[in-house]
Amino acid sequence: MSERRAAIAARVGERGGARRRALTWRRRRQLAGLLCVLPALVCTTVFFFVPLGLDVWMSLNQWPLLGDHEFIGLQNYAQAVHDSAFLSSVGVTVLYTVIITPALLVLAFVLALLTQGTDRASRFFRTLYFLPVPVGLASASYLFVWLVQPNVGPIGRVLQLTGAVHQPPVWLAATIPALLVVVGMVVWKVTGLQMILLMAGMQSIPEAMHEAATVDGAGWWRRFVFITLPLLRPTLALVLVFSVAGSLLAFDQFYIITAGGPSNSTLTAVYTIYRTSFVSFHLGYGAALSILTMLVLAAVSAVQLLLVSQSTEMS
C-alpha cells in the first residue's frame, strides 16, 4: 500500500515537475519574445514617443530658440485656428494632395496593368518606369528647377524653337503652373514605386480565379471589376494611405522648386511649420502647428483605413 502511495506520489511529483518546467518554458518564450521586440520598443520610445511628448510640452509654452520659455497653456492652439497664413498653407497642401493622389494612382494602376506580364518588353518598361524612384527627392527637385528655368532650361527652349511660344514661359511665376511643376516632378519620381506595389498585389491574385471566370464567360472588363479590383483592395489601401500621408507632409519639393512662391501661394503646412520654427524661431508655436498637422494626418489615415476595411468586408 505504502509502495503504491509512494509510486503515486512520485508520479504526481513528476507531473508537478513537468508543469513547473512547462511554466518556465512558457515564461522563457515570453521573455524571448519581449527581448525580440525590445529594440523596436526602445527605438519607438526614444525616436517617437519621447520627441512627441517633448513636442506636446513645447506646444504648451512660448518657446523661443534662444532664451527662457514660459508656460502659456493652450494659447498656441488658440492662435493656430485663427492664423490665416497657416490655414491657407493647409488649403494649399490639401489642393496639392487632391491633385497628386489620383494622378499618381491612376497612372501607376495603368502602368501596373500594362507591365504585369513576364515577357521581355514588360520587364524592360517596368524597369524604365521604376528608374526615377531611387533618385533623391532633392536631386529630382533641382533637376526640374533646371528643366523649367526660362533662360537655360530645355523645356522653354524647345517650346520656343517649335514656335509654340514667343518667349520661354516662367512656370514658377504663377501659382497653378508652379504647383503643376511640383506635381510633374513627383509623378515622374513616385509613379514607379506605386506601380511596383500595385503589380505585386495583382500578381498575388491566383491565376485560377481568372481562369474560372473566363470559363464562366467573363470578359476582360468583368474580370477586372469583379476579381482584380476587389482582391487588390488591401494593396490599394496601402498605396493610398502612403500617398496621402506623403502629400500632406510635402515640404522638400516645394522648398527647392517654388520656395513657397509666387507670393507665398505654394507654402505647404510643413513649410509653414519650418518657417515658424526656424525663420521666426517660435519653437512653441511651431510645435503646436506640428501637433495639429499630426492629428489631422492621423484622422485622415484612420478614415481611409476604415473605409477600405469596410468595403473589403462587404465584398
Added chain:
Amino acid sequence: MLAAVLLAGACSGSGGGSSGTTTLTLWARDSEKTFIGQIVDQFNQSHKNIHVNVTIIPANDPFVQKLGTATANGSGPDVVSIDLVFVPYFAKTGALRDITSQAKGLSYLSGFDSAHMRLANYNGKMYALPFTAESSVVFYNKTLFQRAGLDPAKPPTTWAELEAAAVKIRGLGGNNYGYVWPGANGGASIFELAPFVWASGGEVVGGTPGQSVPMFNSPAVTDMLTFMHNMAQEGVIPPSASTDTTSNSLTAFQSGTVGMCPAGAFFIPQLQSSKTFDWGVFPIPGKTGGYSSFAGGDEIAVGSDTKSPDAAWTFVQWATDMTAQQTMAKLGVMPVRVDLAPTIYTPQNPAYSIFIQALQQGHTVDSTVENALINDNNGPWATMIHDAIFNGNIKATQDTAQTKAQAIVAAG
C-alpha cells in the same frame, strides 16, 4: 535636417589642443570662402599658441539656424563672422560675448564704418567688431550702353535717367533687357532696392533695434515700388527676375544681355573672369539725384560658448587690424576700416572708389527681427517687393506687408 544641425553643432566648440595650443573654431558664411582661409592661415602662422579652424556655412537661413541651434545647446563657435544685420538678434539673445571693455581700448575704433559700429552695439554694450564691408552700386554694361546710343561715360544719376536708359537698351530687342535683380530674394532686395528709398530721403525700418518701426507703407517706399513697377510694365526687366531667389540675375548680367544690375564689390572678381564686354559702376541714385547704398558685410564676434575668450579676442583684434585688412583688400574684399581704404583698397581698381564713396552714404536695418522682416524670402518685405513690382496694386500690397511686419515686431 535638425539632427544634422545638432550633430554638426556637437562636433564644434573650443578645446585646449596638445602642447599648450588653444584651438578655436571660427564660423564664417560661404561668401567669405574666397579670403577667410588665407586670413586664418596667416593668423595661425604668426600665432604659435592659438590655432584657428574655420567652418564655412551657407549664408542666410542656414547660417542663422545653425548658429541659433548650436548656441541653444551650448556648442556655438568661439569666434563667428556674421552678416551685420543678424548681430542685434544674437546680441539680444546672449549668443555673443560682451567685448565692450576690450574694444574701447582699440586705437583704431574710430576708423570703422559707422553703420557697422551702430549694429555692433546693442543696449549700450559692444558685442562685435566690424570685419568686412560691402556696399551696393549699379553695374552697367558699357558696350550695351553704346549700342543703345547712350553715353557710357555718363551713367544715370536720377530714376528718370535710369528708366530711360533701361528702355533704350530693351529697344535693342531680342534677349536684351534694361535692368535686373533677384526679384524673389529679400536679402538682395534690401541690398539693392532699399538704397533707392534712402537716397530719396525715405526710410524702410525705423525705431530702435528692440522696438522696430516698419515703414513699408511710407510714401518713399511707394515711390520706389512705383518706379520699379513701371519698369516691369515696360518690359525692361526680364520676366525670370520675378522668381529669382538666388543669383540668376547676376548670371544674366554676366552673359552680356542686360544693361544694368545692382550688386556689391563681391561681383567684381566674377565679372573680371569673363571679359566679353566693358562694364562700369555707378552709385544707386535717388529720385531726383543724390545716392545711397546698403552698408553691408560682416561683423566678427566672440561666441558666448567659448572656453577661451582671451584667445578668441586675440583673433578678433588681429582680424580687424592692419595686416588682415590689407590681405583682404589685396583679395578684393572691401576693408571695413574706412581710414585705411584710400591706401590699401581704392588704388587697385578705379571702381573701388565708388564702392567706398557709396559705403560712406550707407544705411542698414538695425533690428532684432531683421531676418523675419527683411531677409526671409517669404517674409513681408520680400513678398511686398515681389507683389507690388510684378503684380501692381501697390498701395494694398504695402498695407498688407506693413500689417504683417508690425505683427512680427509685436511677436518679438
